[in-house]
Amino acid sequence: MQPMVLPSTVTDKTEPLIRIQHISKSYRNTHALRDISIEIPRGTIFGLIGPNGAGKTTLLRILAALLTPSSGQVWFGQQEVTSTPAIIQRKVGYMPDFFGVYPDLSSTEYLEFYAGIHGIPRQKRAGIVTDLLELVELTSKRDAMVETLSRGMKQRLCLARAMVHDPEILLLDEPASGLDPRARVELRELVRTLQGMGKTVLISSHILLELAEMCTDIAILQNGELVIAGDVEKVIHQLGGGRQIEIRLLDKERVEEALNHLKDVTDLHNLTTPEETLIQADFTGDDQALHQILATLITKGLPIVSFAPRSGGGRLEEVFLNITERNSQS
């Protein structure tokens, strides 16, 4: 079947890389996905978040052309691709949440095997595999049998496997599950490196904190439905979360004075002082308003040591729990 192509032949750099339009998927009596529409901008680290059974794996498998949706369309740029798996498989690298049993191969042989599956000419395979092992920091394990690698190393090898054909998009299903904190940090750094290489990365997790720090955009799924999608700050804002800021002063004697200035700012609410030199507040304004607050405090000569949003993770987790709870009650 010929792929559906939009009439315009001009590629707009700002157009979303992937447009998921009204995708539904049913397995017998289960509606795993219901009318999902999401746009994934090029170059983002896009988090797909939802509790167990929300439909994340189903959506990723549809994007990887491993499942056909019951209805709806997926567009990669100007092309509708649900009926053309070959196009998807060229553009996408998929790392499943479950790796299964490994064959009796070394890391190098394993990647060379997958490079062969993707039709990469024999003479190019060794170079690609060497580069990938370096990228995922497994060069020292190039001759180790896959079975003998730690879980984190297997995870990174699987990521390298998903990249043998240099795909534009990486789909990582629960990549952080079962990893210790250090391996998670390494994974986060690797994902950022991939973004720096121009890749668009979709990552699923049921633990928001795992994604909060590395994602630029998120979509929250629950019971097969899309709760909300967009860039992280916008999502928090739309969910009524606002931002929280922390202002630290050098001198505790000046905290009262700072509070006096801040209490009249319309975008600031719930001012508290959790520590004697620290002021915390909810903030509902935009960046311009934030800049104005800082400028005013400095003009007043207040000794500001730091002025920053509270680390996003905790805030986002709160918003996520609120929204999924609210939805399950409705």
Ligand SMILES: Nc1ncnc2c1ncn2[C@@H]1O[C@H](COP(=O)(O)OP(=O)(O)OP(=O)(O)O)[C@@H](O)[C@H]1O
């Ligand atoms: N092959 C299948 N046959 C029948 N039902 C399925 C099948 N695969 C998934 N489902 C159901 O579809 C729904 C969505 O499952 P999916 O695996 O996509 O969710 P998920 O968000 O990835 O969950 P988890 O975090 O637990 O992996 C669940 O109710 C699941 O039981």
